[in-house]
Each structure stands twice: as structure tokens, then as C-alpha cells.
Amino acid sequence: AQSVAQPEDQVNVAEGNPLTVKCTYSVSGNPYLFWYVQYPNRGLQFLLKYITGDNLVKGSYGFEAEFNKSQTSFHLKKPSALVSDSALYFCAVRFSNTPLVFGKGTRLSVIA
Amino acid sequence: DTGVSQDPRHKITKRGQNVTFRCDPISEHNRLYWYRQTLGQGPEFLTYFQNEAQLEKSRLLSDRFSAERPKGSFSTLEIQRTEQGDSAMYLCASSSGLAGSYNEQFFGPGTRLTVL
Numbered sequence: 606a607q608s609v610a611q612p613e614d615q616v617n618v619a620e621g622n623p624l625t626v627k628c629t630y631s632v633s634g635n636p637y638l639f640w641y642v643q644y645p646n647r648g649l650q651f652l653l654k655y656i657t658g659d660n661l662v663k664g665s666y667g668f669e670a671e672f673n674k675s676q677t678s679f680h681l682k683k684p685s686a687l688v689s690d691s692a693l694y695f696c697a698v699r700f701s702n703t704p705l706v707f708g709k710g711t712r713l714s715v716i717a
Numbered sequence: 718d719t720g721v722s723q724d725p726r727h728k729i730t731k732r733g734q735n736v737t738f739r740c741d742p743i744s745e746h747n748r749l750y751w752y753r754q755t756l757g758q759g760p761e762f763l764t765y766f767q768n769e770a771q772l773e774k775s776r777l778l779s780d781r782f783s784a785e786r787p788k789g790s791f792s793t794l795e796i797q798r799t800e801q802g803d804s805a806m807y808l809c810a811s812s813s814g815l816a817g818s819y820n821e822q823f824f825g826p827g828t829r830l831t832v833l
Contacts, residue, residue, distance in 0.1 A: 637819040648824040656819045695759050707759030
């Protein structure tokens with residue numbers, strides 16, 4: 606069965622520093638990978654996805670993610686963190702006809 | 718606002734009562750999904766519709782849960798004889814595309830259910 610692991614419950618980073626939020630997946634075959642962000646009292650917002658092609662995917666708000674098939678990872682990155690990036694981030698995976706499976710989430714805290 | 722909307726945003730009920738939630742997807746989206754999210758967890762898939770057809774249901778969806786999308790537009794999720802373990806955020810999402818599509822899902826703000 607497909608699964609997603611976000612090994613860090615919390616990530617703290619200083620404003621202006623680069624950030625990484627980790628995600629690994631366990632599937633067989635070719636996955637579709639997604640990152641979503643959840644702000645308090647708001648729905649999940651789509652950030653970016655990997656379907657096929659270039660392993661480096663660029664998304665909203667300056668975020669990007671790198672697909673690494675050999676390590677089955679899809680880490681979210683941003684070169685320079687903002688305080689407004691503080692939120693809950695979810696990695697998700699699916700195959701062509703399977704439901705979207707989410708990780709438990711990583712809370713990002715950007716400190717001014 | 719042309720995003721996904723859900724009603725109500727909050728619902729407090731007593732154990733044993735029935736509750737019904739509504740989701741209005743983005744108008745041109747043919748796929749609609751229901752998820753449940755508890756504290757400290759990611760959303761868990763419950764069921765989804767393509768147009769009016771309910772194509773898949775999770776094992777999480779006990780027989781007390783029923784979902785409909787009668788005209789392929791809005792959807793309702795009903796929970797009968799609520800239990801305290803049903804307390805959660807219920808999320809609705811919609812997307813466009815055919816089966817197997819990798820289009821992203823757009824989420825509503827959720828309905829928070831508290832069962833006393």
C-alpha cells in the first residue's frame with residue numbers, strides 16, 4: 606500500500622535562511638506527488654506537483670521540490686524563508702487510479 | 718469567491734444524533750472528494766464522485782456514513798447516530814479531469830464536527 610512519511614513534526618528556521626521540509630514515499634510504480642499548505646482556519650492550498658519530466662518542480666510562493674526516485678523522496682524547499690511561510694505543510698502521493706494519501710504534516714515555524 | 722465552499726463551518730451535536738454537511742465544488746469540476754482530518758494527522762480519504770457516480774469508498778466509511786451527489790454538482794455527507802470518535806474536520810475537495818487524472822484537488826475550508 607502506498608504511504609507517505611514526513612519525518613519531522615516541526616521545522617524551525619530563521620527568516621531569510623533556506624528551508625527544507627522532508628517527504629518520503631513508499632509505493633511501487635510511478636507516483637504523482639503533491640505538496641499542500643494549510644494556514645489556520647483556512648483550507649489546504651495546493652503548492653506544487655510532480656507528475657513526470659524534470660525532477661525539480663517549481664510552485665507557488667517561491668517554493669520548489671525535488672523528486673528523487675532512487676531515494677523515493679520529494680522534499681520541499683525554499684531559498685529564503687519568510688515569516689508568512691509559517692504554516693502546516695502536507696506531502697501527498699497517488700497513483701493513476703488511487704486516492705490521494707497524505708502525510709501527517711510538518712509544522713514550519715519561521716522566526717524573525 | 719469561486720472556490721470550494723462547505724456548510725456549516727462548525728457543528729456541535731450530541732452523541733446519537735444525525736448530522737449532514739454540504740459541499741459546493743468549483744463549478745466546472747466533475748470530481749468531488751470527501752476527507753476526514755483529525756488533530757495531528759493529514760486528511761484521510763473517505764469517498765469520491767465523478768459527476769453523480771460514487772466511484773470509491775474507503776474502509777473508514779462505516780455504514781453510518783453516506784454521501785450523495787445527486788445532480789453532479791453539490792454533495793452531502795450524512796453521519797447517522799454520531800459517536801464521539803466522529804469528531805473531526807470534514808474536508809471537501811474538487812478537481813477536473815477523467816479517471817486517472819493527476820490534476821490537483823482544490824479544498825474547501827472544512828466543517829468541524831464536535832460530538833458531545
